[in-house]
Amino acid sequence: MGKGWGLTLDSDPVTSNFFTNKSNSTTVAGGSFLGLKQHHHRDMFQFPVSLAGSRDNDRHGTSASSSPSDDTKIPVDEVDFFSDKKVRVVDDVKKESIETPASDLDVNTGLLLLTAGSDQSTVDDGVSSDMEDKRAKNELAQLQDELKRMNAENQKLKDMLSHVSNNYSALHMHLVTLMQQQQQQPQRNRETQAIQKSKPEEVTPLQILDLSRPSAAGAEAAETISHSSSEERTRSGTPPSNVEKRVNREESPESESWGANCKVQKLSSGKPVDQSTEATMRKARVSVRARSEAPMITDGCQWRKYGQKMAKGNPCPRAYYRCTMAVGCPVRKQVQRCADDRTILITTYEGNHNHPLPPAAMAMASTTAAAASMLLSGSMPSADGIMNPNLLARAILPCSSSMATISASAPFPTVTLDLTHSPNPLQFQRPPPPPTQFQVPFPGQPAPVSAPQLPQVFGQPLYNNNQSKFSGLQLSQEMGSSQLGRQQQQQHQAPPQQPPTLADTVSAATAAITNDPNFTAALAAAISSIISGGTHPNSSNNNHRQ
Protein backbone atom coordinates (compact mmCIF):
# COMPACT_ATOMS: atom_id res chain seq x y z
CA MET A 1 0.00 0.00 0.00
CA GLY A 2 1.52 3.23 -1.07
CA LYS A 3 2.31 5.63 1.64
CA GLY A 4 2.61 8.65 -0.50
CA TRP A 5 -1.07 9.28 -0.68
CA GLY A 6 -1.96 8.50 2.88
CA LEU A 7 -4.00 11.37 4.08
CA THR A 8 -6.22 12.41 6.83
CA LEU A 9 -9.05 14.77 6.97
CA ASP A 10 -10.20 16.87 9.81
CA SER A 11 -13.46 15.87 11.22
CA ASP A 12 -14.97 18.92 9.78
CA PRO A 13 -12.60 20.64 7.48
CA VAL A 14 -15.10 23.21 6.46
CA THR A 15 -15.96 24.46 9.83
CA SER A 16 -12.73 23.84 11.57
CA ASN A 17 -10.31 24.85 8.92
CA PHE A 18 -11.89 26.37 5.98
CA PHE A 19 -13.28 29.35 7.72
CA THR A 20 -10.38 29.83 9.95
CA ASN A 21 -6.89 30.80 9.24
CA LYS A 22 -5.06 28.19 11.12
CA SER A 23 -4.26 26.04 8.18
CA ASN A 24 -2.46 28.28 5.85
CA SER A 25 0.23 30.57 6.93
CA THR A 26 0.51 32.06 3.51
CA THR A 27 -2.95 33.44 3.52
CA VAL A 28 -3.75 37.01 4.03
CA ALA A 29 -3.92 38.22 7.55
CA GLY A 30 -7.38 39.17 8.47
CA GLY A 31 -8.98 35.87 7.78
CA SER A 32 -11.10 36.81 4.89
CA PHE A 33 -12.89 34.16 3.01
CA LEU A 34 -10.73 34.83 0.08
CA GLY A 35 -7.74 34.66 2.21
CA LEU A 36 -7.55 30.97 1.67
CA LYS A 37 -7.42 31.40 -2.00
CA GLN A 38 -4.05 30.49 -3.27
CA HIS A 39 -2.44 31.77 -6.35
CA HIS A 40 -2.95 28.74 -8.44
CA HIS A 41 -6.59 28.77 -7.60
CA ARG A 42 -7.14 32.24 -8.63
CA ASP A 43 -8.41 31.65 -12.05
CA MET A 44 -10.52 28.74 -11.03
CA PHE A 45 -13.09 30.49 -9.05
CA GLN A 46 -13.59 33.70 -7.30
CA PHE A 47 -16.36 34.69 -5.09
CA PRO A 48 -18.04 37.81 -6.22
CA VAL A 49 -16.81 39.51 -3.14
CA SER A 50 -14.13 42.08 -3.12
CA LEU A 51 -12.09 42.05 -0.03
CA ALA A 52 -9.18 44.22 0.57
CA GLY A 53 -7.03 41.46 1.91
CA SER A 54 -6.66 39.72 -1.36
CA ARG A 55 -4.77 42.49 -2.88
CA ASP A 56 -1.58 41.86 -1.05
CA ASN A 57 -1.86 38.26 -1.94
CA ASP A 58 -2.03 39.12 -5.55
CA ARG A 59 0.90 41.37 -5.19
CA HIS A 60 2.99 38.55 -3.85
CA GLY A 61 1.85 36.39 -6.63
CA THR A 62 2.90 38.87 -9.20
CA SER A 63 6.46 38.99 -8.12
CA ALA A 64 7.39 35.58 -9.39
CA SER A 65 4.51 34.80 -11.61
CA SER A 66 4.99 32.87 -14.75
CA SER A 67 1.58 31.71 -15.74
CA PRO A 68 -0.29 33.47 -18.46
CA SER A 69 -3.11 34.23 -16.16
CA ASP A 70 -0.80 35.95 -13.82
CA ASP A 71 0.72 37.87 -16.61
CA THR A 72 -2.61 39.15 -17.60
CA LYS A 73 -3.48 40.14 -14.11
CA ILE A 74 -0.31 41.73 -13.04
CA PRO A 75 -0.62 44.97 -14.83
CA VAL A 76 -4.15 45.43 -13.75
CA ASP A 77 -3.32 44.91 -10.15
CA GLU A 78 -0.32 47.07 -10.32
CA VAL A 79 -2.21 49.85 -11.99
CA ASP A 80 -4.96 49.67 -9.49
CA PHE A 81 -2.51 49.55 -6.72
CA PHE A 82 -0.67 52.62 -7.68
CA SER A 83 -3.69 54.51 -8.76
CA ASP A 84 -5.08 53.98 -5.32
CA LYS A 85 -1.81 55.00 -3.94
CA LYS A 86 -1.81 58.22 -5.82
CA VAL A 87 -5.21 59.06 -4.64
CA ARG A 88 -4.20 58.07 -1.21
CA VAL A 89 -1.32 60.44 -1.04
CA VAL A 90 -3.59 63.27 -1.88
CA ASP A 91 -6.13 62.16 0.65
CA ASP A 92 -3.63 61.95 3.42
CA VAL A 93 -3.69 65.62 4.01
CA LYS A 94 -7.37 65.59 4.71
CA LYS A 95 -7.21 62.47 6.78
CA GLU A 96 -4.60 63.73 9.12
CA SER A 97 -6.86 66.41 10.38
CA ILE A 98 -10.28 64.87 10.49
CA GLU A 99 -9.77 61.16 11.26
CA THR A 100 -12.85 60.04 9.51
CA PRO A 101 -14.08 56.53 10.11
CA ALA A 102 -12.76 54.04 7.66
CA SER A 103 -14.68 52.90 4.71
CA ASP A 104 -13.80 49.69 2.96
CA LEU A 105 -11.73 51.54 0.52
CA ASP A 106 -9.99 53.32 3.25
CA VAL A 107 -9.02 50.12 4.87
CA ASN A 108 -7.73 48.77 1.69
CA THR A 109 -5.70 51.76 0.91
CA GLY A 110 -4.70 52.16 4.43
CA LEU A 111 -2.20 49.43 3.88
CA LEU A 112 -0.85 51.40 1.04
CA LEU A 113 -0.81 54.43 3.16
CA LEU A 114 2.11 53.03 5.02
CA THR A 115 4.00 52.82 1.84
CA ALA A 116 2.75 56.15 0.72
CA GLY A 117 3.58 57.71 3.97
CA SER A 118 7.06 56.42 3.97
CA ASP A 119 7.53 57.48 0.43
CA GLN A 120 6.16 60.79 1.27
CA SER A 121 8.40 61.14 4.24
CA THR A 122 11.39 60.74 2.05
CA VAL A 123 10.20 63.66 0.06
CA ASP A 124 8.78 65.73 2.82
CA ASP A 125 10.38 65.26 6.20
CA GLY A 126 8.44 68.05 7.69
CA VAL A 127 5.55 65.86 8.76
CA SER A 128 5.47 65.66 12.49
CA SER A 129 5.86 62.36 14.30
CA ASP A 130 2.64 63.21 16.05
CA MET A 131 0.82 63.04 12.82
CA GLU A 132 2.55 59.84 11.93
CA ASP A 133 1.52 58.21 15.15
CA LYS A 134 -1.98 59.41 14.79
CA ARG A 135 -2.19 58.13 11.33
CA ALA A 136 -0.69 54.84 12.28
CA LYS A 137 -3.16 54.45 15.08
CA ASN A 138 -5.92 55.32 12.77
CA GLU A 139 -4.80 52.71 10.32
CA LEU A 140 -4.42 50.18 13.05
CA ALA A 141 -7.95 50.85 14.16
CA GLN A 142 -9.13 50.53 10.63
CA LEU A 143 -7.37 47.28 10.22
CA GLN A 144 -8.83 45.99 13.40
CA ASP A 145 -12.26 47.01 12.27
CA GLU A 146 -11.65 45.31 9.03
CA LEU A 147 -10.50 42.23 10.80
CA LYS A 148 -13.61 42.22 12.89
CA ARG A 149 -15.72 42.69 9.86
CA MET A 150 -14.02 39.85 8.09
CA ASN A 151 -14.43 37.61 11.05
CA ALA A 152 -18.08 38.44 11.22
CA GLU A 153 -18.41 37.78 7.56
CA ASN A 154 -16.64 34.50 7.90
CA GLN A 155 -18.94 33.59 10.71
CA LYS A 156 -21.90 34.46 8.58
CA LEU A 157 -20.63 32.38 5.73
CA LYS A 158 -19.92 29.57 8.09
CA ASP A 159 -23.44 29.70 9.38
CA MET A 160 -24.77 29.86 5.89
CA LEU A 161 -22.77 26.86 4.87
CA SER A 162 -23.95 24.95 7.87
CA HIS A 163 -27.50 25.88 7.13
CA VAL A 164 -27.21 24.91 3.51
CA SER A 165 -25.52 21.70 4.42
CA ASN A 166 -28.28 20.84 6.80
CA ASN A 167 -30.88 21.70 4.26
CA TYR A 168 -29.15 19.60 1.73
CA SER A 169 -29.06 16.62 4.00
CA ALA A 170 -32.66 17.06 4.95
CA LEU A 171 -33.78 17.41 1.39
CA HIS A 172 -31.70 14.51 0.29
CA MET A 173 -33.09 12.21 2.87
CA HIS A 174 -36.57 13.44 2.24
CA LEU A 175 -36.14 12.69 -1.40
CA VAL A 176 -34.92 9.23 -0.63
CA THR A 177 -37.85 8.61 1.63
CA LEU A 178 -40.30 9.82 -0.93
CA MET A 179 -38.80 7.68 -3.61
CA GLN A 180 -38.85 4.71 -1.34
CA GLN A 181 -42.48 5.23 -0.66
CA GLN A 182 -43.17 5.66 -4.31
CA GLN A 183 -41.43 2.43 -5.08
CA GLN A 184 -42.99 0.53 -2.27
CA GLN A 185 -46.56 1.37 -3.02
CA PRO A 186 -47.16 -1.17 -5.79
CA GLN A 187 -45.09 -3.80 -4.08
CA ARG A 188 -46.16 -3.53 -0.53
CA ASN A 189 -49.06 -5.89 -0.62
CA ARG A 190 -47.21 -8.54 -2.49
CA GLU A 191 -44.17 -8.26 -0.31
CA THR A 192 -46.13 -8.36 2.85
CA GLN A 193 -47.78 -11.52 1.74
CA ALA A 194 -44.51 -13.09 0.82
CA ILE A 195 -42.92 -12.24 4.10
CA GLN A 196 -45.85 -13.37 6.11
CA LYS A 197 -45.75 -16.67 4.36
CA SER A 198 -42.20 -17.28 5.45
CA LYS A 199 -42.44 -15.73 8.86
CA PRO A 200 -45.58 -14.01 9.92
CA GLU A 201 -44.02 -12.13 12.82
CA GLU A 202 -41.44 -10.54 10.59
CA VAL A 203 -41.09 -6.83 10.40
CA THR A 204 -42.93 -4.98 7.76
CA PRO A 205 -41.31 -4.27 4.46
CA LEU A 206 -41.24 -0.61 5.24
CA GLN A 207 -39.16 -1.23 8.27
CA ILE A 208 -36.86 -3.48 6.41
CA LEU A 209 -36.45 -1.11 3.59
CA ASP A 210 -35.92 1.96 5.59
CA LEU A 211 -32.37 2.66 4.71
CA SER A 212 -32.78 6.34 4.64
CA ARG A 213 -30.94 6.57 7.82
CA PRO A 214 -28.87 9.65 7.54
CA SER A 215 -25.74 8.29 8.99
CA ALA A 216 -24.30 7.87 5.61
CA ALA A 217 -24.91 11.45 4.92
CA GLY A 218 -23.48 12.21 8.26
CA ALA A 219 -25.55 15.23 8.94
CA GLU A 220 -27.22 15.78 12.20
CA ALA A 221 -30.00 17.56 10.47
CA ALA A 222 -30.77 14.58 8.39
CA GLU A 223 -30.78 12.51 11.49
CA THR A 224 -33.56 14.59 12.82
CA ILE A 225 -35.44 14.29 9.60
CA SER A 226 -35.61 10.55 9.72
CA HIS A 227 -35.71 10.40 13.42
CA SER A 228 -39.08 8.81 13.51
CA SER A 229 -38.20 6.12 11.08
CA SER A 230 -35.03 5.31 12.91
CA GLU A 231 -36.91 5.07 16.11
CA GLU A 232 -39.39 2.79 14.53
CA ARG A 233 -36.66 0.61 13.26
CA THR A 234 -35.00 0.44 16.60
CA ARG A 235 -38.18 -0.23 18.40
CA SER A 236 -39.14 -2.97 16.02
CA GLY A 237 -36.26 -4.94 17.40
CA THR A 238 -36.83 -7.92 15.23
CA PRO A 239 -33.74 -8.69 13.24
CA PRO A 240 -34.51 -8.89 9.60
CA SER A 241 -31.88 -11.48 9.12
CA ASN A 242 -34.38 -14.09 8.12
CA VAL A 243 -35.68 -11.93 5.40
CA GLU A 244 -32.18 -11.17 4.37
CA LYS A 245 -31.27 -14.77 4.14
CA ARG A 246 -34.32 -15.51 2.13
CA VAL A 247 -33.67 -12.67 -0.21
CA ASN A 248 -30.02 -13.33 -0.54
CA ARG A 249 -30.52 -16.93 -1.35
CA GLU A 250 -32.81 -16.00 -4.15
CA GLU A 251 -29.87 -14.45 -5.86
CA SER A 252 -27.03 -16.32 -7.43
CA PRO A 253 -23.49 -15.46 -6.49
CA GLU A 254 -21.42 -13.12 -8.52
CA SER A 255 -17.71 -13.20 -8.40
CA GLU A 256 -17.15 -9.50 -8.51
CA SER A 257 -19.32 -8.62 -5.60
CA TRP A 258 -19.16 -9.43 -2.00
CA GLY A 259 -20.01 -13.02 -1.77
CA ALA A 260 -21.62 -14.85 1.08
CA ASN A 261 -23.90 -13.32 3.59
CA CYS A 262 -22.09 -15.00 6.39
CA LYS A 263 -20.98 -11.75 7.84
CA VAL A 264 -24.43 -10.43 8.19
CA GLN A 265 -25.49 -13.50 9.96
CA LYS A 266 -22.45 -13.38 12.12
CA LEU A 267 -23.24 -9.86 13.04
CA SER A 268 -26.81 -10.65 13.71
CA SER A 269 -25.97 -13.39 16.11
CA GLY A 270 -22.89 -12.00 17.68
CA LYS A 271 -23.26 -8.48 18.90
CA PRO A 272 -26.24 -7.46 20.90
CA VAL A 273 -26.18 -3.78 20.13
CA ASP A 274 -28.34 -2.54 17.33
CA GLN A 275 -28.02 -5.71 15.43
CA SER A 276 -31.09 -5.36 13.34
CA THR A 277 -30.18 -1.92 12.26
CA GLU A 278 -26.67 -2.79 11.41
CA ALA A 279 -27.59 -5.92 9.59
CA THR A 280 -30.16 -4.05 7.61
CA MET A 281 -27.73 -1.32 6.76
CA ARG A 282 -25.00 -3.62 5.73
CA LYS A 283 -26.77 -5.84 3.33
CA ALA A 284 -27.10 -3.24 0.66
CA ARG A 285 -24.05 -2.66 -1.39
CA VAL A 286 -23.09 0.08 -3.68
CA SER A 287 -20.33 -0.55 -6.08
CA VAL A 288 -18.56 2.34 -7.67
CA ARG A 289 -16.56 1.76 -10.75
CA ALA A 290 -14.13 4.50 -11.53
CA ARG A 291 -10.91 4.90 -13.34
CA SER A 292 -8.07 5.46 -10.99
CA GLU A 293 -4.44 4.72 -10.88
CA ALA A 294 -4.53 5.19 -7.17
CA PRO A 295 -5.09 2.14 -5.01
CA MET A 296 -8.17 3.69 -3.52
CA ILE A 297 -10.59 6.40 -4.37
CA THR A 298 -11.20 9.35 -2.17
CA ASP A 299 -14.51 9.34 -0.46
CA GLY A 300 -13.66 11.59 2.42
CA CYS A 301 -13.61 8.88 5.01
CA GLN A 302 -10.73 7.33 6.82
CA TRP A 303 -10.23 3.67 6.17
CA ARG A 304 -8.12 1.00 7.65
CA LYS A 305 -7.20 -2.04 5.75
CA TYR A 306 -7.98 -5.20 7.56
CA GLY A 307 -7.57 -7.83 4.96
CA GLN A 308 -6.72 -8.75 1.47
CA LYS A 309 -7.74 -11.76 -0.51
CA MET A 310 -7.36 -13.11 -3.92
CA ALA A 311 -10.81 -13.29 -5.33
CA LYS A 312 -11.84 -15.93 -7.73
CA GLY A 313 -11.80 -14.88 -11.32
CA ASN A 314 -9.70 -11.83 -10.77
CA PRO A 315 -5.92 -11.78 -10.70
CA CYS A 316 -6.01 -8.57 -8.74
CA PRO A 317 -6.33 -8.91 -5.00
CA ARG A 318 -9.32 -7.56 -3.22
CA ALA A 319 -8.64 -5.30 -0.30
CA TYR A 320 -10.94 -4.94 2.64
CA TYR A 321 -11.26 -1.70 4.50
CA ARG A 322 -13.28 -0.56 7.42
CA CYS A 323 -14.15 2.96 8.33
CA THR A 324 -12.06 4.30 11.16
CA MET A 325 -13.58 7.71 11.46
CA ALA A 326 -15.50 6.53 14.47
CA VAL A 327 -15.14 3.62 16.79
CA GLY A 328 -17.52 0.94 15.81
CA CYS A 329 -18.51 2.38 12.50
CA PRO A 330 -19.96 -0.54 10.59
CA VAL A 331 -19.09 0.72 7.16
CA ARG A 332 -16.77 -1.46 5.16
CA LYS A 333 -15.62 -1.34 1.68
CA GLN A 334 -13.87 -3.53 -0.77
CA VAL A 335 -11.48 -2.26 -3.34
CA GLN A 336 -10.52 -4.30 -6.30
CA ARG A 337 -9.32 -3.63 -9.74
CA CYS A 338 -11.38 -4.76 -12.61
CA ALA A 339 -10.04 -7.91 -14.16
CA ASP A 340 -10.83 -6.72 -17.64
CA ASP A 341 -9.53 -3.23 -17.29
CA ARG A 342 -6.95 -2.72 -14.61
CA THR A 343 -7.41 0.99 -14.72
CA ILE A 344 -10.89 0.62 -13.36
CA LEU A 345 -11.16 0.53 -9.65
CA ILE A 346 -14.20 -1.13 -8.18
CA THR A 347 -15.08 0.09 -4.76
CA THR A 348 -17.95 -1.59 -3.00
CA TYR A 349 -19.47 0.05 0.01
CA GLU A 350 -21.53 -1.64 2.62
CA GLY A 351 -23.21 -0.13 5.60
CA ASN A 352 -23.89 3.33 6.82
CA HIS A 353 -21.74 5.53 8.91
CA ASN A 354 -22.76 5.99 12.49
CA HIS A 355 -20.97 9.26 12.88
CA PRO A 356 -20.95 12.69 11.36
CA LEU A 357 -19.03 12.99 8.20
CA PRO A 358 -17.03 15.80 6.75
CA PRO A 359 -18.48 17.33 3.64
CA ALA A 360 -16.05 15.45 1.51
CA ALA A 361 -17.33 12.21 2.87
CA MET A 362 -20.91 13.31 2.80
CA ALA A 363 -20.85 13.58 -0.93
CA MET A 364 -19.96 10.00 -1.50
CA ALA A 365 -21.73 8.62 1.51
CA SER A 366 -25.00 10.27 0.71
CA THR A 367 -24.80 9.16 -2.86
CA THR A 368 -24.08 5.59 -1.98
CA ALA A 369 -26.64 5.67 0.76
CA ALA A 370 -29.23 6.93 -1.63
CA ALA A 371 -28.28 4.23 -4.06
CA ALA A 372 -28.49 1.58 -1.41
CA SER A 373 -31.74 2.90 -0.09
CA MET A 374 -33.44 2.96 -3.39
CA LEU A 375 -31.94 -0.29 -4.43
CA LEU A 376 -33.30 -1.98 -1.39
CA SER A 377 -36.56 -0.19 -1.55
CA GLY A 378 -37.09 -1.44 -5.03
CA SER A 379 -35.64 -4.86 -5.02
CA MET A 380 -34.83 -6.35 -1.72
CA PRO A 381 -37.98 -7.99 -0.56
CA SER A 382 -39.38 -8.64 -3.95
CA ALA A 383 -38.77 -11.74 -5.91
CA ASP A 384 -37.96 -10.03 -9.14
CA GLY A 385 -35.17 -8.15 -7.47
CA ILE A 386 -35.35 -5.25 -9.83
CA MET A 387 -36.60 -1.79 -9.36
CA ASN A 388 -37.07 0.86 -11.88
CA PRO A 389 -33.51 1.50 -12.98
CA ASN A 390 -34.35 4.79 -14.50
CA LEU A 391 -35.70 6.10 -11.30
CA LEU A 392 -32.72 4.85 -9.42
CA ALA A 393 -30.29 6.16 -11.91
CA ARG A 394 -31.92 9.52 -12.01
CA ALA A 395 -31.96 9.73 -8.30
CA ILE A 396 -28.40 8.65 -7.82
CA LEU A 397 -26.74 10.02 -10.83
CA PRO A 398 -29.22 12.14 -12.63
CA CYS A 399 -26.52 13.15 -14.96
CA SER A 400 -25.76 9.64 -16.01
CA SER A 401 -28.89 7.70 -16.03
CA SER A 402 -27.29 4.95 -17.99
CA MET A 403 -24.46 4.46 -15.56
CA ALA A 404 -26.30 3.17 -12.56
CA THR A 405 -27.00 -0.50 -12.89
CA ILE A 406 -28.47 -2.96 -10.53
CA SER A 407 -27.07 -6.37 -10.13
CA ALA A 408 -29.91 -8.74 -9.58
CA SER A 409 -27.60 -11.70 -9.60
CA ALA A 410 -25.38 -10.51 -6.82
CA PRO A 411 -25.57 -12.29 -3.52
CA PHE A 412 -26.41 -8.94 -2.05
CA PRO A 413 -28.54 -6.32 -3.64
CA THR A 414 -25.93 -4.29 -5.35
CA VAL A 415 -26.11 -1.17 -7.35
CA THR A 416 -23.17 -0.31 -9.49
CA LEU A 417 -22.38 3.24 -10.31
CA ASP A 418 -20.28 3.09 -13.37
CA LEU A 419 -18.27 6.25 -13.48
CA THR A 420 -15.73 5.08 -15.93
CA HIS A 421 -17.37 6.57 -18.95
CA SER A 422 -16.49 10.08 -19.78
CA PRO A 423 -18.93 11.77 -22.07
CA ASN A 424 -16.60 14.65 -22.47
CA PRO A 425 -13.61 13.81 -24.61
CA LEU A 426 -11.94 16.94 -23.42
CA GLN A 427 -11.45 15.28 -20.14
CA PHE A 428 -8.94 12.96 -21.62
CA GLN A 429 -6.91 15.53 -23.36
CA ARG A 430 -4.73 16.07 -20.39
CA PRO A 431 -1.59 14.01 -20.28
CA PRO A 432 -2.00 10.86 -18.26
CA PRO A 433 -0.53 11.03 -14.82
CA PRO A 434 2.28 8.81 -13.67
CA PRO A 435 1.12 5.51 -12.30
CA THR A 436 1.46 6.63 -8.74
CA GLN A 437 -0.64 9.68 -9.24
CA PHE A 438 -4.27 10.25 -9.07
CA GLN A 439 -6.13 11.15 -12.10
CA VAL A 440 -8.03 13.76 -10.27
CA PRO A 441 -5.95 16.59 -9.01
CA PHE A 442 -6.40 17.27 -5.42
CA PRO A 443 -8.09 20.45 -4.51
CA GLY A 444 -5.66 23.18 -4.10
CA GLN A 445 -3.11 21.71 -6.36
CA PRO A 446 -2.11 23.22 -9.60
CA ALA A 447 -2.61 21.06 -12.59
CA PRO A 448 -1.10 18.80 -13.48
CA VAL A 449 -0.69 17.15 -10.19
CA SER A 450 2.63 15.82 -9.22
CA ALA A 451 2.81 13.03 -6.78
CA PRO A 452 5.12 14.49 -4.17
CA GLN A 453 2.96 17.46 -3.60
CA LEU A 454 1.02 17.48 -0.47
CA PRO A 455 -2.52 16.85 -1.46
CA GLN A 456 -5.31 18.99 -0.29
CA VAL A 457 -8.93 18.29 0.07
CA PHE A 458 -11.36 21.08 -0.36
CA GLY A 459 -8.72 23.67 -0.25
CA GLN A 460 -7.32 22.37 2.95
CA PRO A 461 -3.98 20.74 3.22
CA LEU A 462 -4.15 17.16 4.15
CA TYR A 463 -1.77 15.74 6.59
CA ASN A 464 0.41 13.25 4.98
CA ASN A 465 0.87 11.40 8.18
CA ASN A 466 -0.06 8.01 7.01
CA GLN A 467 -3.05 7.94 9.20
CA SER A 468 -5.38 6.87 6.54
CA LYS A 469 -5.79 6.32 2.90
CA PHE A 470 -6.90 9.00 0.66
CA SER A 471 -6.76 9.38 -2.99
CA GLY A 472 -8.61 11.16 -5.68
CA LEU A 473 -12.24 10.49 -5.95
CA GLN A 474 -13.05 9.40 -9.39
CA LEU A 475 -16.69 10.15 -9.54
CA SER A 476 -15.75 12.11 -12.53
CA GLN A 477 -12.38 11.53 -13.89
CA GLU A 478 -9.99 14.06 -15.18
CA MET A 479 -11.48 17.00 -13.49
CA GLY A 480 -8.86 19.57 -14.13
CA SER A 481 -7.94 22.37 -11.88
CA SER A 482 -9.36 24.93 -14.17
CA GLN A 483 -12.72 23.92 -13.02
CA LEU A 484 -14.56 27.03 -13.79
CA GLY A 485 -13.46 27.26 -17.33
CA ARG A 486 -14.30 23.67 -17.88
CA GLN A 487 -17.65 24.11 -16.37
CA GLN A 488 -18.30 26.91 -18.73
CA GLN A 489 -17.15 24.77 -21.56
CA GLN A 490 -19.44 22.02 -20.54
CA GLN A 491 -22.31 24.33 -20.24
CA HIS A 492 -21.95 24.95 -23.88
CA GLN A 493 -21.32 21.38 -24.75
CA ALA A 494 -23.97 19.84 -22.66
CA PRO A 495 -26.90 18.51 -24.58
CA PRO A 496 -30.32 19.92 -23.92
CA GLN A 497 -31.43 18.78 -20.55
CA GLN A 498 -34.63 18.28 -18.79
CA PRO A 499 -35.58 20.74 -16.17
CA PRO A 500 -33.52 19.86 -13.17
CA THR A 501 -35.20 17.91 -10.48
CA LEU A 502 -34.50 18.00 -6.82
CA ALA A 503 -32.39 14.94 -7.24
CA ASP A 504 -30.50 16.69 -9.96
CA THR A 505 -29.82 19.57 -7.74
CA VAL A 506 -28.79 17.47 -4.81
CA SER A 507 -26.58 15.28 -6.85
CA ALA A 508 -25.18 18.26 -8.60
CA ALA A 509 -24.14 19.65 -5.29
CA THR A 510 -22.82 16.30 -4.26
CA ALA A 511 -20.87 15.85 -7.41
CA ALA A 512 -19.56 19.33 -7.24
CA ILE A 513 -18.33 18.94 -3.73
CA THR A 514 -16.90 15.59 -4.48
CA ASN A 515 -15.24 16.32 -7.72
CA ASP A 516 -14.24 19.84 -7.61
CA PRO A 517 -10.56 20.36 -7.05
CA ASN A 518 -11.27 23.70 -5.61
CA PHE A 519 -13.43 23.67 -2.62
CA THR A 520 -14.45 27.22 -2.99
CA ALA A 521 -15.78 26.48 -6.40
CA ALA A 522 -17.45 23.35 -5.23
CA LEU A 523 -18.88 25.05 -2.24
CA ALA A 524 -20.22 27.89 -4.22
CA ALA A 525 -21.60 25.53 -6.80
CA ALA A 526 -23.26 23.44 -4.17
CA ILE A 527 -24.71 26.39 -2.37
CA SER A 528 -25.85 27.98 -5.55
CA SER A 529 -27.39 24.84 -6.87
CA ILE A 530 -29.24 24.19 -3.70
CA ILE A 531 -30.39 27.70 -3.21
CA SER A 532 -31.29 28.43 -6.76
CA GLY A 533 -32.63 24.95 -7.17
CA GLY A 534 -32.37 24.75 -10.85
CA THR A 535 -29.66 26.61 -12.56
CA HIS A 536 -26.94 24.00 -12.28
CA PRO A 537 -24.11 26.30 -11.66
CA ASN A 538 -21.78 23.38 -11.43
CA SER A 539 -21.79 21.91 -14.79
CA SER A 540 -19.14 19.51 -13.70
CA ASN A 541 -22.10 17.34 -13.26
CA ASN A 542 -22.43 17.26 -16.95
CA ASN A 543 -19.44 15.06 -17.10
CA HIS A 544 -21.74 12.21 -16.47
CA ARG A 545 -24.22 13.09 -19.10
CA GLN A 546 -24.12 11.44 -22.39
Added chain:
DNA sequence: CGTATTTGACCAGCGC
Protein backbone atom coordinates in the same frame (compact mmCIF):
# COMPACT_ATOMS: atom_id res chain seq x y z
C1' DC B 1 6.93 3.26 20.57
C1' DG B 2 2.48 3.72 18.64
C1' DT B 3 -0.05 2.91 14.64
C1' DA B 4 -1.04 1.01 10.20
C1' DT B 5 -0.33 -2.70 7.03
C1' DT B 6 0.55 -7.38 5.73
C1' DT B 7 -0.58 -11.98 5.55
C1' DG B 8 -1.53 -16.53 7.05
C1' DA B 9 -5.03 -18.69 9.80
C1' DC B 10 -9.59 -19.27 10.85
C1' DC B 11 -14.60 -19.45 10.27
C1' DA B 12 -18.98 -19.87 7.92
C1' DG B 13 -21.76 -20.62 3.85
C1' DC B 14 -22.44 -23.13 -0.14
C1' DG B 15 -22.20 -26.67 -3.71
C1' DC B 16 -21.15 -31.22 -4.86
Added chain:
DNA sequence: GCGCTGGTCAAATACG
Protein backbone atom coordinates in the same frame (compact mmCIF):
# COMPACT_ATOMS: atom_id res chain seq x y z
C1' DG C 1 -18.39 -34.62 4.70
C1' DC C 2 -15.22 -32.19 1.97
C1' DG C 3 -13.45 -28.62 -0.65
C1' DC C 4 -13.96 -24.01 -2.36
C1' DT C 5 -14.75 -19.32 -1.55
C1' DG C 6 -15.58 -14.98 0.79
C1' DG C 7 -14.80 -12.50 4.76
C1' DT C 8 -12.51 -11.49 9.11
C1' DC C 9 -9.10 -11.91 12.75
C1' DA C 10 -4.82 -11.21 14.72
C1' DA C 11 0.14 -11.83 15.12
C1' DA C 12 4.01 -10.25 12.71
C1' DT C 13 5.98 -6.65 10.36
C1' DA C 14 6.79 -2.02 8.59
C1' DC C 15 6.89 2.68 9.17
C1' DG C 16 7.14 7.36 10.92
